[in-house]
Amino acid sequence: MTTLSPEQQTSQRMTPDQIQAVPDPDGGPGEGRRRPWIFYTLLGFLTLVFIAPLFYMASTSFKTPEDAISTVPQWIPAHPTLQAYERVLNDPATPVGRWFLNSMVAATANSLLAVSTATLAGYSLARIPFKGRKVLFGLIVSTLFLPPVVLLVPNYLTLNYVGWLDTLLAVIVPGAAGAFGVFFMRQFFIGLPKELEESAFLDGASRWQSFYKILLPLARPAIATLLLLTFLTNWNDFLWPIYTLFSPEQQTLPAGLSTLQSANSVRYDLLMAGAMISAVPVLIIYAFTQRYIVEGIASAGMKE
């Protein structure tokens, strides 16, 4: 065991440097390309186009009102201050803290309601051979093509009738009726092998037991992805809340930003602070889960 034969030496694991040194047969942009610097300059420029506006939003939220509208852009605040945040969080006309809480409650409740009902229905439509299944699924999928604006006026009248206007229920419940979640979960359950459940049924498990104990644990990644997408959709929803929530203390962040903008149309320090309070939670979630979000959306596209 003291010396290695030549054969053993070549089958040894390569160090990362060695791996990189191997020329890429597909012709990566670095080696072998005629002008790698153009490639990286282009990517760098694009990255700047996407990052710089967001950076400037963050920067302005820490500026004084005067610095925010200085004609020479300040990428770094000359007089860093938290006064914009203090002001928007304490102004009773624009209670941004309350909006944050409302958005949190609404998005959490809406995504839990939507995903739990969609998971049950998606499982049923994928796995239980019941009468009327095809017609029902056809009907649900066809509503994916219904423009949401068609439902706008009638749903508003329904909410008015049950007294949910200007309450968080208005942004929690109707949005959970969308067909996308059912479609998404059904596609997932159809992809699982049938044998998983068959053996459970032979052991005398009921439908519910087989669903709850066998399929549901396997569905965790799909459920997590759908929860994320639903949460983000509700958190960002704009059209519905601006028409159904009127009082300042009932609004969610996107609707509130619109109120904030009408109240302080050129106080960009306040507007950027408000925008930051809406954006940062989402960006934090995105930073940790971007792979699931991006791939969840990409897979939804591939399944069509």
Added chain:
Amino acid sequence: MTTTTTSVGAPTAPSGTEAWDEERAARKDTREGWLFCAPYLVLFVVFVIFPAVWGLWISLHRYDFTLPNKPFIGLENYTSLIDGSSPWASVFWESLRNTLLFSVLSVPLLLVLPLAIAMVLNQKFAGRNLFRAVYFAPYVLGVAVIAVLWRYLLDTNVGLLNYYLGRNIPWLTDVPEAWVSIVGVTVWWTLGFNCAIYLAALQGVPRSLYEAAAMDGANRWQEFRNVTLPGIRSVLVFIVSTTIISSMNMFGQSYLMTAGGPGNETRTAIMQISDTGLRQFDSGMGSAMSMIFMFFLLIISGSVFWLTNRDSDEKPKKKSKARATA
């Protein structure tokens, strides 16, 4: 004793009760199937099916929910929009025209730019997932944040863009500048979405096809035309239709960045419908407008579907005919 039924489900059951067992199992399946669907169906019926039908009914009335009388007026809401006698008519058609204009301007950009970026990201190089994540980031932010931010950056006097251009361009208060802004911001905001879908599709195109094309001496364009495009065809149809639909539904950018101005130049159909139906309380008219809007959307998606399917059907048909005669 001969049984004609062949059941795999209950092999141990006595043959006489087999048919009965199967029927009972089917009934149990049906009961359980609907039971699992029930919670969703309650939401679905109350907030999708019922309002879809009710909306059509409302559109046949002079329907102001703050008034006790909501008389049935047949198709008058529709006819007064079409012949121009309704006070809403001109602004509604203008908003529809604006929406079409926005779609015509933004859809090509949202189809081509993300594909170009996805093809760059589809090559092997360090950190490409990071780039994908960066380009996608604006999309997770929602229209309110995006519009409030860009109204600042595009401000005529203190905006970043005019500072670096050294000009005083009225990006949000004049046309066509306002359209350039709205289209540009929309592309910036949603480009990552299409890009992510393209990239996933490109990764599914088999390498061997590219190798075969290279052996046949295909140049870059031929490779793109004959390998890449057919390889992502089904996804292309999806992207074309979702991009058209979301462009036609544009609302927040106009609402927050230009408030539909100058005049009504950037007012979109969704803005007009929600304003008529929910702010001016003319629900009957608002519903009629939404039905007309849906009609246009159906025509557009229908022709997209027809165009893309006509293309794809022809080639396989020829092939199968050739095979049949061979």
